[in-house]
Amino acid sequence: MKMSVVLAGFTPGEADSLRKAMSKKIPEVIEKQREKFVRGAKEKGVGRKNSEKIFNNIVAFAGYGFNKSHSAAYGIISYKTAYLKANYPLEYITALFNSEIGRPAAKNNEESKLAMYLDDTSAFGIKVLPPDIHHSDGKFKIEGKNIRFGLLAVKNVGKGVTESIEQSRIENGQLKSFKGWVDFLQRIDLKSINKKALESLIKAGAFDSFGTDKFVIRGSLIQNIDSYADKVAKIKQYRESLQGLLFDSANTITDILSFQEAKPLEPLEALNFEKEVLGFYISGHPLTHRKKDLIAYSNYRLDKLPQLKGNADRKAVRIAGMITSVKKLISKTKKEPYARFKIEDLYSSVDTLLFPKNFEKLSSYLTLNNIVTIKGWLTNMQGQFEIIAEDIMTIDEAKKKFPSKCDEIRIKFSVTRFDDTLEEELKKIFKVYAGKMKVYLILEDPLHGNFSIETEYLSDYSDNFINDVETLIGFKDSVELHYTD
Numbered sequence: 330m331k332m333s334v335v336l337a338g339f340t341p342g343e344a345d346s347l348r349k350a351m352s353k354k355i356p357e358v359i360e361k362q363r364e365k366f367v368r369g370a371k372e373k374g375v376g377r378k379n380s381e382k383i384f385n386n387i388v389a390f391a392g393y394g395f396n397k398s399h400s401a402a403y404g405i406i407s408y409k410t411a412y413l414k415a416n417y418p419l420e421y422i423t424a425l426f427n428s429e430i431g432r433p434a435a436k437n438n439e440e441s442k443l444a445m446y447l448d449d450t451s452a453f454g455i456k457v458l459p460p461d462i463h464h465s466d467g468k469f470k471i472e473g474k475n476i477r478f479g480l481l482a483v484k485n486v487g488k489g490v491t492e493s494i495e496q497s498r499i500e501n502g503q504l505k506s507f508k509g510w511v512d513f514l515q516r517i518d519l520k521s522i523n524k525k526a527l528e529s530l531i532k533a534g535a536f537d538s539f540g541t542d543k544f545v546i547r548g549s550l551i552q553n554i555d556s557y558a559d560k561v562a563k564i565k566q567y568r569e570s571l572q573g574l575l576f577d578s579a580n581t582i583t584d585i586l587s588f589q590e591a592k593p594l595e596p597l598e599a600l601n602f603e604k605e606v607l608g609f610y611i612s613g614h615p616l617t618h619r620k621k622d623l624i625a626y627s628n629y630r631l632d633k634l635p636q637l638k639g640n641a642d643r644k645a646v647r648i649a650g651m652i653t654s655v656k657k658l659i660s661k662t663k664k665e666p667y668a669r670f671k672i673e674d675l676y677s678s679v680d681t682l683l684f685p686k687n688f689e690k691l692s693s694y695l696t697l698n699n700i701v702t703i704k705g706w707l708t709n710m711q712g713q714f715e716i717i718a719e720d721i722m723t724i725d726e727a728k729k730k731f732p733s734k735c736d737e738i739r740i741k742f743s744v745t746r747f748d749d750t751l752e753e754e755l756k757k758i759f760k761v762y763a764g765k766m767k768v769y770l771i772l773e774d775p776l777h778g779n780f781s782i783e784t785e786y787l788s789d790y791s792d793n794f795i796n797d798v799e800t801l802i803g804f805k806d807s808v809e810l811h812y813t814d
Contacts, residue, residue, distance in 0.1 A: 336383065337369030351387065359388060418453040422446060423476050426469040430481045443482060444609035450476065452803070459611050460535040462513065463498070463506050467491035484606040485529040493521035509539050510550065528554050532602035534612060543612075544593040547602070552591035597698060616651055616675050619700055619724060621790055623649045623674055624809065626702040626727045632677035634707060634714055648716060649702040649724065650674035655695045660685060670695055672703065672716070681705070681716040694721040702727045737767050738790055739781075739809045742802045744772040751801070756786070758797050764789020 330344040339347065343365075350358040363384050370380035413421040429442050450457055456475040458464070460483060464472065467488060469479040480491045497516040498504055507513040513536075530536065531550045540546040594602070600610050616623060627649035629637075637644060655670040665685035671678050681703065683691060694701055704720040722730070740755070747770070759768055766789060770782040788794065795808045 332383065332387065333366060333369075336373060336375055336380070337366045338373060339366075339369065351390075419455060419471055419474065419476070422450055422453070422455060423469050423471055426476065426482070427479065430468065430479060443607075447609065447611075457611070459537070460530070460533045461538055462494065462530070462535045463538055465535065466495055478611070480530070480535065482607065483529050483533045483535070484608075485525040487526070489521045490526045493518045507539075510536065513539075524554060529606040532606045534599075534603065542593065544596065544599055547599055548594040549591045551594070551602075614675055615698070616673075616700070618792070620675060621792055621795060622700075622724045622728065624790075624795075626724060626731070627674070630676050631672070631674045631679050634677075634679060637707060644707045645705075646707045646716065647702060647704045648672065648674070648679070650678075650700070652695060652697060652699045652701060653678065655697065657692070657695070666692070668692060668695055672701070679714060679716055681718050683718045683721075687719065691718065691721045694723070700724045737769055738788055739769045739771050740798055740802070741771040741773060741779075741807050741809065744774040746802065747772055754801050755798070758794070758801065759784070759786035759788045761797075762788045762791065762794040766790065 330339075330341075330348055333339040333344045333347050334341065347362050347366075350362055363381075366384050367377055367380045370383070371377065375383075410421070425446050426443060429446070432442075447457055458472060458475050458477045460478045460480055464477055465480045466477075467479055467481040469482070470477050480486050480494065481488065494517065497513075497518065498507070500516075507516065528551065531547055531554070534543060534547065536550060537543040537546055596613075597615050600613060600615050603610050603612060626647065628647050631648060631650065634646075650672040651674075653671050653673045655668060657666060657668045659666055663685070666688045667685045668683040668688060670681050670683070672681050683695070701721050701723055703716060703718050706717040706719065708715050708717055755770075763786075765787055768784045768786045768788050770784060771779055772782065773779050790808070798808050
């Protein structure tokens, strides 16, 4: 930009236009700028040959200079963050969590970054402790060797709410735990918290410590939530009516806050509430106990689908997971029924389309929380990945219909991880879980490509087998089953 101003008489605005043309690498625009540059340079006493050479150097720089300058900066940042992650993982991941507070939620099928970071903690042996009204602050924080969930990451919970909670835990300069729900509402600044915030905190499990059974606690509080607004209003009126009188009002307030017994939440219902207010499950996953079946009756994890970009359109796939939303619709032109639904596995989710031709045959499978395997096509519709469903069946139906479809166990890990000790430990696991499936080791080498080692062992997959292998290797999702369709 400086050269174009000094040598060719460009105004700052014209120099910026040249910069934009170079950065976007638009040939026709660059050529127009070339003539302007050469004419301006001639007026400044620079010959055409020299001005052409200078401009060619600028063009050449645009071809690599911008990218290299960015690469150098990113290289330094990458080195610094890698160093912090390797040497201070607890502090690094905590800061990473806090960097996502207040950012827009993930769109479409994108997994929230908090959920991605949550998966990353297990590789370091770090636990993310759930939201807790006694221990959580607004932001994520280090607690011992673990990370305590920050309340600001809970939907509908703002800074005013978290500050009020933190202040209400302090009594006479000392931290004091809440004795229960009534004590919490007596000590909290009722002007700072509304029904939505309370409900979200309940769904997130922040009040689980008020009882021994989280499903009972969450069920009771949620099912009585509609009456709390009126009761809180009564407490405000009652406190104002005291006008500074010095007597104990605890019994009266306890009477106001009494609520009816309610049925406990179902485990799946509790998990769905967690995902609603946190963006992911934190106390478990509804599909954890079906992991081996999901592996067996799919050939792609849902989070791996974007990696097929470029060759994705009309690619045959089989996926497996749980149906989390369903919309049954009528086509505008032919007035035929079709459906859009979302399927989720342990890692991500994807939108799925059931066309009219298959609607009558397959629509009965489209019920919430139904665990299914889907055969279909991966398509790129307006920049978004979708599955076109051609066949659907429940996992249990698939197990009966294809009892021997999984014929190989494939264990993937870095070639640098493989040594005699690891090999001996793996052999012990294969012997414990002896079965009928051939075991292959897939060694991943970024320089020379992956290569496969066929072992002499036959094993049988199970959740315990998967857990033992992944614990030994040190990271999740290292076990895959070869599925022949």
